[in-house]
Amino acid sequence: MLAHVDAGKTTLSEQLLFHTSSIRKRGRVDHQNAFLDAHTIEKDRGITVFSDQAVMSYNDSVYYLIDTPGHVDFSSEMERSLQVMDYAIVIISAVEGVEGHTETVWQLLRKHRIPTFFLLNKTDRETADTNRVLEQIRETMTQDICDITHSFKDGKMKKELHEFLAERDDRLLERYLTGDVNNVLWLESMKSMIQENRIFPCCSGSALQDSGIKAFLKKLNALTQTDYSESGEFSGRVYKIRHDDNDTRITFIKALTGTLSVKDTITYLNGEEKVTEKINEIRIYNAAHYESVKTVTAGALFAVTGLTKAVPGTGLGCSNEPTGYEMVPTLQSKVEFDSAVNVKQVLRGFKILGAEDPALDVTWEASRGKILIKVMGTVQLEVLKHLVKDRFGFNVFFGKPRILYKETIDNPVIGYGHFEPLKHYAEVHLKLLPGKPNSGITFKNACHPDKLSTGYQNLIRQHLLEKDHHGLLTGSPLTDIHITLLTGRAHNKHTSGGDFKEATYRALRQGLEKAKNRLLEPYYTFRIKVELDHMGRVLSDIQKASGTFDPPKTEGKRALISGRAPVATFMDYPAELASFTRGKGTISLIFAGHFSCHNTEEMVGKIKYDKDADPVYTSSSIFCSKGKGYTVPWYEAEQEMHCL
DSSP, X not given: OEESTTXXXXXXXXXXXXXXXXXXXXXXXXXXXXXXXXSHHHXXXXXXXXXXXXXXXXXXXXXXXXXXXXXGGGHHHHHHHHTTOSOEEEEEETTTOXXXXXXXXXXXXXXXXXXXXEEEEOTTSTTOOHHHHHHHHHHHTOSOEEEOTTTEETTEEOHHHHHHHHTTOHHHHHHHHTTOOOHHHHHHHHHHHHHTTSOEEEEEOBTTTTBSHHHHHHHHHHHOOOOOOXXXXXXXXXXXEEEOTTOOEEEEEEEEESXXXXXXXXXXXXXXEEEEEEOOEEEEEETTEEEEESEEETTOEEEEESOSSOOTTOEEETOOOOOOOSOOOOEEEEEEEOTTSOHHHHHHHHHHHHHHOGGGOOEXXXXXXXXXXXXXXXXXXXXXXXXXXHHHSOOEEEOOOEEOOEEEESSOEEEEEEEOSTTOOEEEXXXXXXXOTTOOEEEEEOOOTTTSOHHHHHHHHHHHHSSOOBOSSSSOBBOSEEEEEEEEEEOTTTOOTTHHHHHHHHHHHHHHHHSOEEEEEEEEEEEXXXXXXXXXXXXXXXXXXXXXXXXXXXXXTEEEEEEEEEHHHHTTHHHHHHHHTTTOOEEEEEEEEEEEOTTHHHXXXXXXXXXXXXXXXXXXXXXXXXXXXXXXXXXXXXXXXSOO
């Protein structure tokens, strides 16, 4: 279940659960008694924050329903649920129509190729207009939407639905022209077309008034199908991590193939580490309640205890390819707390929250005594504040969120690092090349084993990829750099422990000193739809925000504008757009990646990073002569290297 906030998603969930006898009484968000919004934070705020699930049976089918957050600040929680969906239901208000986050949801569904149903909700409201909203969907999302509110009933199709399907399938067109409209054949074809993302059915109704909802459920049941194999090796996908009241780690999984039983072992990858662990318990969750079972089969959504390192996106069993995500936080905030609270207690709490929401990317900077987290927006920080108090019993506050910058290089260089204080020895030579935009740090090994053992080569690779490294301009993480290990040297007697870590960091840093460094900032891709009268204002605003745009497209009396703009200048624009268009303009923002900063000098001056005072990094090397170590600055180090 997916929607822009306040479209009626949770209310619809309550109706579906009631009509399938999964709950005895329908709850309401405004009454704080919705079955799937059980957390006190959700009740207090009246919005869904966590992706909770329920199980419901209808006729001979079992459905797992996931109610996802609609607020943009919790869109990473929503996206993690997408990877386990067989079908999606997108709820759109028949009053407000297609809103910004609706388009974001749609783009994610298309990326994951999830068959989708639409429900136009709130048709009981005086200003509701389903025809207008259907036209909006055709304009902004897909021409392949078919309104089946009246054209499909009890498995039978009306002429307009036959025509719609025939226009999109040559085999059906042939039969339509010969008058062959056999219901069974057309129904099976329609189910396949939905599953293949060729058409997208739509119904309308009012969840609050329970109008059209039973009919929608009946149609949903008639038009959905799944085909899971219970034979063969078990495979699954982790989509959520939680901790229960006893602090037991709960791993939520979608079973893709085979069966899984209590005491079975599961193998998966944690980074490059192969992990094998035993399943202690299997739970089927229904909102906050669960039932323990002995076995689950392909297609089920369930939770287990016993897995300690799996994270959302982890593939299990024979499906071990991890999943990547689009909804990436662009802000970072410092966690602040009273001095009476032990920092270890705070860090432990945030590590638990970080396991449940990897997008938080909790970082402990020991040298500065700081805990940093990444967030989508200020509403998420408010929720985190209440969550920490509720779960861990102490108060936290957050520093003003700042934009997450990154750094890269524009020219190839070779970096040299040498670490040789008394009774230590390591030398590393690295070639640094500019990488493709948003490619991260990539590594290639060109070092011959005769020069340096394979074990030390792997150690160098590990040190380069195990963490973010600081750039020289602002101390922001390095990205978009291809690193090649050229050569290195160890000493049979004196090389030990962290020597290659020291030499590797120094080689990287020495290369950066010689390179042309570039500051990167996060950008959004945007899609804005406004009336033609507002187009000039929007284009001017985009230029003022240092953004770029494609040639605008006109659709009737409205303009569609798409492009790219910095998060720093554009993150507050949705509120501004809503204000001057009186809510009639829509905007969709999706993280596009990091690109050249529009105001580098200003940000370098504002951040005031001192590259020579970073406690973790130095670009100088240490050599040894006559039993004493001495420091050589980066600009003289190359001439001192032993491998040249």
